[in-house]
Amino acid sequence: MTDRQTGLIAALDTRDPTQAERWAHAVTPHASVIKLGLEFAYAAGFGAVARLAAGRALFLDLKLHDIPNTVGAAVGSLASLKPAMLTIHASGGSAMVAAASAARNDAFATTARPLLLAVTVLTSLDDAALAETGVAGGARAQVLRLAELALRNGADGLVCSARELEALRREFGESPVLVTPGIRPAGAAAGDQKRVMTPGEARRAGADWIVVGRPITGADDPAAAAAAIAAELTS
């Protein structure tokens, strides 16, 4: 049980800048951060990312994963977008995380540094799917292993499922910023997400932020859906 405040990040996954703008407007003020990722950036381009992010806090979820030199350079290339949060994959290894952290520190002014978040194990993977990739021992053990690697090499926080929150807080304490996708209000379709929890469960387990996409963007009334999720975070 925790008394921390848990914020809502709205994942605006679409190719269409007009749709994204409509959703961004609808989720305000219930979500204090908007998340744009691969679908939007690849289809609409980084100019559209910049336009949508103007005046808003941006979680730029590009999940960088490459050799250290390339990832470091890519982090530097993103500075003009002034994101509040950036993602890399922890499984890229110690040197890659360290390169991203160094580039973040070099490319951004101290007062405008984005949080560097390391994705541990995607919330769409269960133990069986992870085993297929050669990782035995289950998602929780792998999340803890990658969390240690990422935090030791300069990440500010982690992307994980809410199911790992209690173990991560036990192991690493209160300071890492823990961001949890795979959130589904009671009764919502899980879709491709495997390690899910409700907004209230994630808050009680210690999430700093929850990320919610389709339960908001697929709702008949996205503003009402975002309001209901935000209310669950404060009740």
Ligand SMILES: O=c1ccn([C@@H]2O[C@H](COP(=O)(O)O)[C@@H](O)[C@H]2O)c(=O)[nH]1
């Ligand atoms: O492990 C991860 C990392 C990132 N995501 C992203 O979060 C949203 C979730 O969207 P839903 O529609 O609520 O499932 C999406 O943009 C993913 O790319 C994740 O789900 N899991």
